Amino acid sequence: MSLFKLFFLFFVFVSTLFAYPNYSDSLKSKKIYPMGKKIFQKKCADINVNNYKSYDALVDAIKNTKGCRKLKSSYQEALALYLWDVQREAKVVEKKYPSLAVSHKEKCPICGMFLYKYPRWVSMIEYKEGKKVYFDGMKDLFKYYFKHKKDIKGIYTRAYYTQETIDAKDAYYVIGSDVYGPMGHELIGFKDKKGAKQFLFDHRGKTVVRFDDVTAAMVHKLDE
């Protein structure tokens, strides 16, 4: 028993050694990072996160910098977390995606429907010679993709929950849910597996698939 206690105490001790606060991912991305970003832009734009080796050093620096010293501790923490998690890793993570805004004339090459009426469902294939083809959903995109696979520069779609543009090849797709796109049953895209699983559960989806697992038979079955 005492050994167990010691073991437990060891963990408590270790966890308090690192000041890095323990928030859930969604709380960070929905509340803390946006707040930290605003604070960074408005108050402390002169802090360079790459100068600091550890999170603690960064927090100390924030507490000693002129613009940020007077901020409330919760603001300082949000700023530190934003700098540490988002800016420090920006070199790896941040990608620029082309916008999925379409003109009033743009039509889907598969079904011929106008796209501006369904901005939430617009997906796009960009070819190397610069041609961009827009679709009203991933189902039509796949139908086109299976026939025109060559010289593709990138494929983009919108994440269902956040409505941000994502790389279609990295997305998770839910099939068979009770949410319909403009052309009926759809492959609905998600940025992460957690979102896709939650959607599957909420909207009675059948399976979660990756981009490379999607077959022509699967896509045509959605139309039945």
Add this chain to the structure above:
Amino acid sequence: MNKINFYLLEYAYSYIVRHKNKNIFIVTVFTLLVALLSTLFFITSSLQYELKERISNQSDIVIQNYKAGMPAAIDTALLDKLLEIEGITAGKLEVKGKYYFSQKKSTFYLLGVDAFEMQDDPLIVKLLDQYDLSDSEMLVSKNVKDVMNQAYYKEYFNFIKPDGSLQKVTIKAAFDVGNRVELKNLIIMSKDTLRKIFGYSANKGSDIALSVANKNELDFISSKIRLLLPNAKVTSKDDLLLEYDRLFDYDSGVFLSLFVIALFTFFIIIYDKANGLSSEEKREIGILKAIGWCVEDVLHAKFYEASLLSFFAFTLGIAIAFVYVFVFKAPLLGAIFTHENMLDIQNFQLNVHIELSYILLIFLLSVPVYIAATLIPSWRVATLDADEVMR
């Protein structure tokens, strides 16, 4: 279609002038009817448009805590729990409420803001970019500034806290709300100061506002929150739209009854007119036939006469309604839309927003009906022989 026959038009005009008394009566009734109906439609379409604009500036989902059937303070910890739900993209704890300034008998609308949080209202975003608020300062609208000046509060204002002590807040600047009349009594200050004024403890607020990126999910997410928090009142943007629609349905019912009565009166006059011409009018048609006019010419002249009258009355009616609603702001009839705490015509600008379909409806209900009511009895008389008519 033939070209307009100006001789017949001239004849129609002189006919109208000759029967001055009768035609003035018809024009008056016609104009009043059109003015009444279009007033009602102008008010509804303008109000509805403005309400939709207002709703579009609000948060997607608002959650209020209820205790004993009354809105009560809500805890911050709840926000962190709600942000875990997939589909909610941002959220904030709001501190806001009303403050009654008894000296001047006016109610201020107090809003606590955090410059680093998400904001839904474009006006607030603009103000927060412009001013850097400290904890002891506030921004007030021009209207509030005037009210405070009348009570000799020029530099600062003393709010009375629930325990009776005073909270002094400096006026940093006054802002113009433009055409956002609903914000004319707005005061903006930091959340912590407002918590002191309302007597909330540090981690409490008045409600939680969430934003949902995909509007398709709005219903599903709000029902999910309702299951999660059975005591809370969850209002989504869709709910608000529905609620206002229902309100307008009720008012439109009141309108409809007015509308029906007005139309009924109009049709009685039309029926009376269609049922028979006066002997004088009959004689006139008989004379025209006797000097060689054919049936077609008589009907042509009558058509011009009716069109001139009804178009004149219609445009006059629409113009009167336009001036009454959008220039004078609908003094009496607007009161139909005054509801306790929900809608107040005084809080609306009644901006010019007209739905052409309504005008078309009024046009089709009045002008063609009147023309038909003039033509049919004339045609009946005109087909008879001249001597038979004049006998």
